[in-house]
Structure formats: structure tokens, C-alpha cells
Amino acid sequence: MARIILLIAVGIFAWLAWQKFQSSAPRERRKLLLQWMLIGLALAAVLLAISGRLHWVGAAVAVALPVLGKSLRWLTRHLPWLAPLIARRAQAKTEQQSGSDSTDKPPPLSVDEARQLLGVSAGAGREEIVEAHRRLIQKLHPDRGGNDYLASRINAAKELLLRDL
Template identity: 55%
Template sequence: MARLILLILIAIAAWIVWQKIKSSSPQNRRKQIFIACIAGLAAIVLVLALSGRLHWVGAVMVLALPVLGRLLAQLSRYLPWLMPLFEKHAKKRTEQASEHADAQQNHTPPHNTEGPPLTEYEARRILGVAANAEKDDIIGAHRKLIQKLHPDRGGNDYLASRVNAAKELLLSIL
């Protein structure tokens, strides 16, 4: 009985949405169809979640991602007019990566530490100090962290070297 009521409600909602889309202007139709599709997907997810079947949707989506990636690669090979779309996104990612690399080169630590070089922002996050922190604040934060993370006290070399590099970088900027 509950399924029958649910089907009747879905049919009524679909009819109301269809009438609204049909009576709208041509400029607004595309937008309303998009909103109706999103609302329909949200309703499907809600029904699946309430019925305990949502985990199957997640599994299908996880399995579909690699297949979609390969499918897009094949489509770009067989439909060359799609290539400019992929090239535009690839070019944008390359530009962002080069900007990030340039930003990291401007703030290298004073000595060669393990791991990638720190930026000033990362060093401040590691020590937990504000941008306007003074020398005493930096040294105090370093002292508290190094007591917890020192290899002789159960920490490891990597974490201790990152804390030391953060302190040296921030002190060299002051």
C-alpha cells in the first residue's frame, strides 16, 4: 500500500513539474528542466537512503569513475572535436601548477630539510602562530611542539625536522 501511495505522489509531482515546464518561456525551460532533474535525483537518493539501498549507488558510482575516465579517453580519440575541451582544462591545470611552484620557490627554508620546502603559510600552520607573531611567540610555539615531537620523546625525525624548518623559516623572515 505504501508503494502505491508513493507511486501516486511521484506521478502527481511529475505531472505538476511537466505542466510548469510546459507553461514556461523558452528561455527558462532549460533552467527548469535542469532544476527538475536535480530535484528528481535528490528524491531518488532520499528514497534509496530511507530504504537502505543507498550503498549500492555508492558502489556503482565508485566502479563507474574509472570506466568513465577510459571512456572519455576513447571518445577524445574517436571524436577529435572533443580535444579542445580537454586541452583547455589541461592547460588551466598546468598554469595553476606552475603558479604554485613559483609561490613555493619564493619561500624556501634556509637549509635543506627532509620533505618538500615549506612556504611561510605552511610554517605558520605547523607552529600554530599568527601572521603578526613575534620572535618570542615563534620560539615558544617551537619549544612546545618540539617537546612533544622530538625523537627522544616518542616523536620521529621527520616531524621534528619540519618543526625546526618552520621555526628557522619564520625567524629568517622577521
């Protein structure tokens, strides 16, 4: 009877976990999988300890500790050789990012380009400009699959048109 209750509980937990996994964003899925694996390992260890079958886990830990110790000693011994490579790579990455920021400035918008970008007429009022901006930014915002360039152009168009009112 206890096994059936345990099996039902595991089934419900698996179903809830699957629903959460499907509804989560792709960025969060890896984190969820890691958390669930750790929870599953902890539950398995508890169940093995309760049932008296934890002896093989103890043996695996006893074998893994010396191997882990030797691996860490090997890494610390060879880390000085890796440190300059890692530092050079990080420096090149920061130089590339700082260099690309200064050369990628978009050209300034004219009033006609701003109107065309937002899709408003020449006699558009404040409310129409704000609504057109809101509609476009919801579609093209970087958090929703757009990119920084388009979002910055849309924001610049709104600011330019509202400034000229």
C-alpha cells in the first residue's frame, strides 16, 4: 500500500513538474532541470536510506572522493598555465565590446523618418504618437524577440515627434 501511495505521489509530482517545465521560458528550463535533478537525488538518497539500501551510494562516494581530490590537485597545478589564456580571452572580449559600441551609433532621425517609422500622419497628436509607439515597442522590444537597434529607433522617433509638438 505504501508503494502505491509513493508511486501516485511521484506521478503527481512528475505531472506538475512537466506542466511547470512547459510553461517556463527557455532560459529558465535549464535551471529547473538542475533543481529537479538535485531534488530527485536527495529523495532517492532518503528512500535508499529508509529501505536500508544506501550501502552502494556510500561505496560510490568513497571511490569518488580520491578521484575528485586528484583532479583538483591536477587542476590547481595546471591552472597557472590556463590563467593567462583566460585573461587574454576576457580582455579581447571587453575590447571587442567597447570598440563595437563606439562605431555602431545609428544616424539621427529626421521628422519624416520618425513619422514613417511609427506609421503616423503629419498632423498626428500626442495620443496617436504614444499609441503607435506602444503598439510597435510591444512587438519589437528586445525582451519579446526584437532587438536593441529597432527599439532604440522607435524610442528616438517618439521622442523626436513629441518634442516637436
